[in-house]
Amino acid sequence: MRIKPFTLERYFAKYEFSTKYLISSSDCDGYSLDYILKQANQEELSLWNNLKFGYTDSSGSDFLRKAIINQYNYINEDEVKAMTPGEANYALMNILLTKCDEIVCISPAYQSLYQVAESLGAKIKFWKPVKMGEGFYFDTDDLNNLVNENTKLIIINFPHNPTGFVPTITEQQKIVEIASKYNTILFSDEMYHKIVHKPEYDIPSFCDIYENAISLWGMAKSFGLAGMRFGWIASKRTDILNDVVSFKDYLSICNNAAGEVLTTIALNHKDKFIDPNIEKIKKNKAIFVEFVNRHSDLLGFSDTKAGSTAFVRLNFDKNAFDYCEDLVKKTGIMMIPSEMFEYGNSHVRIGFGRENFEEVLGVWEGYIYR
Numbered sequence: 001m002r003i004k005p006f007t008l009e010r011y012f013a014k015y016e017f018s019t020k021y022l023i024s025s026s027d028c029d030g031y032s033l034d035y036i037l038k039q040a041n042q043e044e045l046s047l048w049n050n051l052k053f054g055y056t057d058s059s060g061s062d063f064l065r066k067a068i069i070n071q072y073n074y075i076n077e078d079e080v081k082a083m084t085p086g087e088a089n090y091a092l093m094n095i096l097l098t099k100c101d102e103i104v105c106i107s108p109a110y111q112s113l114y115q116v117a118e119s120l121g122a123k124i125k126f127w128k129p130v131k132m133g134e135g136f137y138f139d140t141d142d143l144n145n146l147v148n149e150n151t152k153l154i155i156i157n158f159p160h161n162p163t164g165f166v167p168t169i170t171e172q173q174k175i176v177e178i179a180s181k182y183n184t185i186l187f188s189d190e191m192y193h194k195i196v197h198k199p200e201y202d203i204p205s206f207c208d209i210y211e212n213a214i215s216l217w218g219m220a221k222s223f224g225l226a227g228m229r230f231g232w233i234a235s236k237r238t239d240i241l242n243d244v245v246s247f248k249d250y251l252s253i254c255n256n257a258a259g260e261v262l263t264t265i266a267l268n269h270k271d272k273f274i275d276p277n278i279e280k281i282k283k284n285k286a287i288f289v290e291f292v293n294r295h296s297d298l299l300g301f302s303d304t305k306a307g308s309t310a311f312v313r314l315n316f317d318k319n320a321f322d323y324c325e326d327l328v329k330k331t332g333i334m335m336i337p338s339e340m341f342e343y344g345n346s347h348v349r350i351g352f353g354r355e356n357f358e359e360v361l362g363v364w365e366g367y368i369y370r
């Protein structure tokens with residue numbers, strides 16, 4: 001299969017490890033190994049100390065799947081399969097889709113969510129947000145208009161990267177009703193699950209409320225463990241999950257043994273990982289609101305409800321890509337333009353999950369005033 005380059009990841013590859021500041025990352029600062037092990041109880045420490053680097057169960061070891069199912073209400077151990085998020089997405093699309101299948105995918109989106117499907121020859125209709133002032137809103141009526149009896153798969157991502165949108169529970173129910181009407185499979189990328197800026201914005205995982213939903217979650221975003229390269233899919237559709245594991249034999253075959261233990265520790269003590277991230281995101285967002293207020297002629301931002309990112313409108317005389325290129329060259333700040341999301345040229349993604357956010361904003365402000 002030939003596939004187009006992953007534009008956003010290629011842009012990161014160009015600057016992420018060579019430039020001084022990042023202001024668009026969707027992950028939070030990574031926790032240290034020391035921090036993870038400090039949370040562990042005796043039993044978990046013994047797993048770590050006795051770890052052997054043989055092959056692991058391709059579905060995920062028992063202790064890991066136990067820790068994963070505790071994150072859901074109605075999922076049992078046969079209904080989760082551990083793998084990297086990108087691998088899950090790639091395998092799922094390959095086993096579910098054939099040429100000319102019709103699918104609906106949220107947009108803007110993390111490119112792999114639609115690119116693998118497109119490369120397989122699927123016809124994609126995009127569920128786009130409506131603009132609400134400077135904010136973004138995904139209207140379920142729009143989704144309803146896109147889905148019909150030919151829709152093989154619906155792909156969504158809430159909390160949403162990049163807009164920070166999350167539906168209410170009522171809207172979530174509406175999404176499930178739309179999918180249920182035609183028994184359509186729903187692939188729900190929940191990489192930012194639980195990162196909600198108020199407790200009332202928390203919604204259940206789709207796999208807990210719809211039997212045809214496959215939910216994806218992992219360590220990179222909510223848990224601040226992007227370098228762990230770990231995730232899983234959960235679903236009542238064990239037929240699909242088993243096919244995914246079978247496909248995985250052509251990819252990683254099984255998970256890395258150290259990651260399984262460390263992921264288990266993080267899952268068993270999830271508040272120690274997720275809560276500090278939420279606090280950091282909220283603190284940085286408040287700082288950003290003041291920044292936008294000082295530059296309201298140049299920037300458009302509406303408060304986000306969830307996730308670690310926002311899509312912010314630029315009102316400069318340049319398109320977003322050129323603006324970001326100039327910014328990184330003159331200040332060392334890497335900022336992601338909306339061109340990387342194939343979503344016009346007047347927005348940038350801002351990420352709130354990094355400790356040095358205020359410092360980087362200060363450098364950006366110097367550039368604005370120069």
Ligand SMILES: Cc1ncc(COP(=O)(O)O)c(C=O)c1O
Binds near residue numbers: 189
């Ligand atoms: C919506 C979404 N899905 C999946 C991923 C991939 O996650 P990971 O870095 O764990 O592969 C990302 C990463 O940015 C993402 O934003």
